[in-house]
Amino acid sequence: MAKTSPKASAGRTGAPPINIGIGEKDRAAIAKGLSHLLADTYTLYLTTHNFHWNVTGPMFNTLHVMFMTQYTELWAAVDPVAERIRSLGHPAPGSYAQFSKLASVPDVPTTPPKALEMVRILVKGHEAVARTARELFPVADKADDQPTADLLTQRLTVHEQTAWMLRSLLEE
Numbered sequence: 001m002a003k004t005s006p007k008a009s010a011g012r013t014g015a016p017p018i019n020i021g022i023g024e025k026d027r028a029a030i031a032k033g034l035s036h037l038l039a040d041t042y043t044l045y046l047t048t049h050n051f052h053w054n055v056t057g058p059m060f061n062t063l064h065v066m067f068m069t070q071y072t073e074l075w076a077a078v079d080p081v082a083e084r085i086r087s088l089g090h091p092a093p094g095s096y097a098q099f100s101k102l103a104s105v106p107d108v109p110t111t112p113p114k115a116l117e118m119v120r121i122l123v124k125g126h127e128a129v130a131r132t133a134r135e136l137f138p139v140a141d142k143a144d145d146q147p148t149a150d151l152l153t154q155r156l157t158v159h160e161q162t163a164w165m166l167r168s169l170l171e172e
């Protein structure tokens, strides 16, 4: 067997460059937007789980159970967002330091708010995450990134529906 020079064998080992039909610049821009979405989703997840623990008052049972449904959904949602970032060839952020820099949603209040204030915070949170997802949509659409567009569509549906449900608790 003929010996190959190190130069000739270069490129034959390790992973080949990503070649899925979405350019490097577009993949970077989409991954950046998805990182914001991941940070927002994670922060809203933690806020909702915190409120599940700390809610008090006559609506305790309703809200305790409702928040559990919501944080369970949010927890399941972070994984596909992170894995889409990886599929585009970028590292997924996954630390509190990164999330606090990337999130548009404020951190969880350290003193538990009153029950209806929790609901108000969550309405704003779901709407903020919807805006983050919507802002990224034209970037994904222009780059022909259908899986990201599909993921964003699913997330928009959930956040807008949850915002409506929570908002309804506040309306007369």
Ligand SMILES: [Fe+2]
Pocket: 052, 068
């Ligand atoms: Fe629980």
